[in-house]
Amino acid sequence: MRWTLKPKPETSKIEALQKALQIDSVLATLLLQRGIETYDQAKSFFRPSLDDLHDPYLMKDMDKAVARIEKAIANNENILVYGDYDVDGTTSVALMSTYLKTRYSLVHTYIPNRYDEGYGISYKGVNFALENDFTLIIALDCGIKSIEKVAFAKEKGIDFVICDHHRPGDDIPKAAAVLDPKREDCNYPYKELCGCGVGFKLIQALAQKEGKTLDDLTEYLDLVATAIGADIVPITGENRVLAYYGLLVINTNPRPGIRAILSQVEKTELTITDVVFIVAPRINAAGRMKHGNYAVALLTETEEDLAAKYASEINDYNLDRRETDKRITEEALKQIEEQKEQKRFTTVVYDETWHKGVIGIVASRLTETYYRPTLVFTKSGEKLAASARSVKDFDVYNALWACSEHLEQFGGHKYAAGLTLKEENYEAFKQAFEDVVAKTIDKNLLVPEIKADIEIDLDHITPKFYRVLKQFAPFGPNNMAPIFMTENLTDTGYGKCVGADKTHLRLTTTQPGASSIVCIGFGMGDKFDLISDKKPFRAVYSIDENEWQGKVSLQLKLRDIKA
Incomplete structure (x- = not known):
């Protein structure tokens, strides 16, 4: 994964917002990164009001x-x-x-x-x-x-x-x-x-x-x-x-x-x-x-x-959906592995038996795995139908628009779209889509990126700090949960792989002069060697609460770690 740190706002703006809101510089920085520069904008952000809805x-x-x-x-x-x-x-x-x-x-x-x-x-x-x-x-x-x-x-x-x-x-x-x-x-x-x-x-x-x-x-x-x-x-x-x-x-x-x-x-x-x-x-x-x-x-x-x-x-339908998308994802991954000799900028797979209802989910899973603009096709009546998913910052809708001569219809958004085409146009479209993406995509986008908002030390993470952070919610696109980066961390010696199949990483980390805090890294069990034997590491993470046996404590939800 690529780690990048978001640009820091001007010092004068940080200081002005700090003073206006009586908050620390980290919180002021996080607000400015979200386009909030004044007391009134912060009030609207922290206290959403129905009066703010437009006519x-x-x-x-x-x-x-x-x-x-x-x-x-x-x-x-x-x-x-x-x-x-x-x-x-x-x-x-x-x-x-x-x-x-x-x-x-x-x-x-x-x-x-x-x-x-x-x-x-x-x-x-x-x-x-x-x-x-x-x-x-x-x-x-x-x-x-x-x-x-x-x-x-x-x-x-x-x-x-x-x-x-x-x-x-x-x-x-x-x-x-x-x-x-x-x-x-x-x-x-x-x-x-x-x-x-x-x-x-x-x-x-x-x-x-x-x-x-x-x-x-x-x-x-x-x-x-x-x-x-x-x-x-x-x-x-x-x-x-x-x-x-x-x-x-x-x-x-x-x-x-x-x-x-x-x-x-x-x-x-x-x-x-x-x-x-x-x-x-x-x-x-x-x-x-x-x-x-x-x-x-x-x-x-x-x-x-x-x-x-x-x-x-409906819950029964959802259980059926889970089983179906798991099976089709496995079949799609196998198909991609068999095509591995070709270096491609896109992932395009097709099987006429795949369930049309889950191809969008499968496309999302393939995008997570290979990090390429992805299309999953199946048969739909006399035509082929596909769901498209994209990687961060690449507009798959525009890519489809550029190939639209091969399509019957398409529609959607920057990161997700749907389309249909005649079966005889499949190969020509597949090549056209590959050519358009290869020409237009910034190759850096083919490596997943984690954007950290700001670098902090562990001693900054206090219950008071988290109480304000919680008020940044609801989180979502353009207002994601803040991601922090911290250097020079070590495990206290009790780190281990957890979960039924030991795929998750759990440890208690500390930093010179700071208290320790529990970390959980879902799907990060393969990174255990990076933290074992008290080797120093750095991490990007969000902060959340863990409730265990009636006690609530802060924890770091790891997004990635590096030596």
Whole structure:
């Protein structure tokens, strides 16, 4: 791994912020690295407020979206709430349908089938609306590129209101309204909302028309926080406020579906990381292994007993998903090993039998292993479908754009995307993708990087210091948990490999003149020799709490160690 230290802010700025906030220089440095330079900015950061959310009507087409929905309600039209089968899509559908049903009964939901419809708006979905007399479709977390399907629906007398956050293509669909902060002609101040976040802005605008305030909408924020965590959007600006208040709801009074998921795990207070690794995979498993409708049913259920039943079923899907992705990952790794004689800048694998529902997870695992922009393909009907994952700081979406002549369709983000192509175009695309990445990627990006925020000594780590550090949460992209670097460490002599298969490293470390502190390094058992016999080493780590037999103590969560 490459270790880099983030640039230190100007000394004058550190001193000014230290003085304004009455904090030490390390905390002042960490804040400045996050773009926080004044007392007022720090107050907003440490005390997120719903008052900091923007007026939803600043978003392009928001007035049109509200007008079209109000018209549908006034005219007793059937409204279809349509969303993708992943966490962002299903939480969006749950949010919008639940809110609309507090005002109006003719509201139904639709989640496309991952296997015969694929991602986004489908002709099958539009035909379903046509056959069942829906005249308005509210599409969430999808639709920004569905030019032909929206036009087809319009010909049949069906309007669309699109709430999306993906990058638009050259044209915008001719819908009744298109809400997407990434539209070039949209001046909305915050661009990084997830699909559920855009949906929340729409219900905020609808609620304002009724004279309601944000305080009336906090019950929906458990869904928004779950989507923010799962979709890996920046935890800055509005997302930070929505995640903060959403976590409060999750930890105090979540909807029955989320409470039923949490009853399956022993966890007292959830962080956004817990949401990502506990709640999100279970919601996702429904769409991966069965159908996204199961996730919407869970998230909209109001009866505790039924919610518990749905959560139990979804937990079974998640167990199936784990077994399937483990098997396919092993097969993919074997395939890559057999191709090892070629030096490549990308990892591209294909097997027509692989389960489409888990290829995104497998792509993530392969990226962690080989640290290359990665594509995992499987057969999907007459075509091939793939999930793409990227390495830090390389835009895989742009790479796919450069190869788009070989593709049927694609969409996504900088680090994750999906695509389909004809089988006969697979080899040509595979080579084109390799060529584009080879030409455009900075070769340093092919070695995993750990960016440490600041170098400190162990004696800086105190309960008081950690109490302030905890208030930097919720953590996520653009506001990651601070990473520290410390030199000249030694094990006190009790370091050992732990875990059932001895793959983890546990030690108690000290530094000349400092107290000792426990360290845990998950998956770092192979580095035991670096610390044995009291050899000096250096470490990069984050700080967290360890609870053991009722006692809570600080520990270092090692990210890497070197001699």
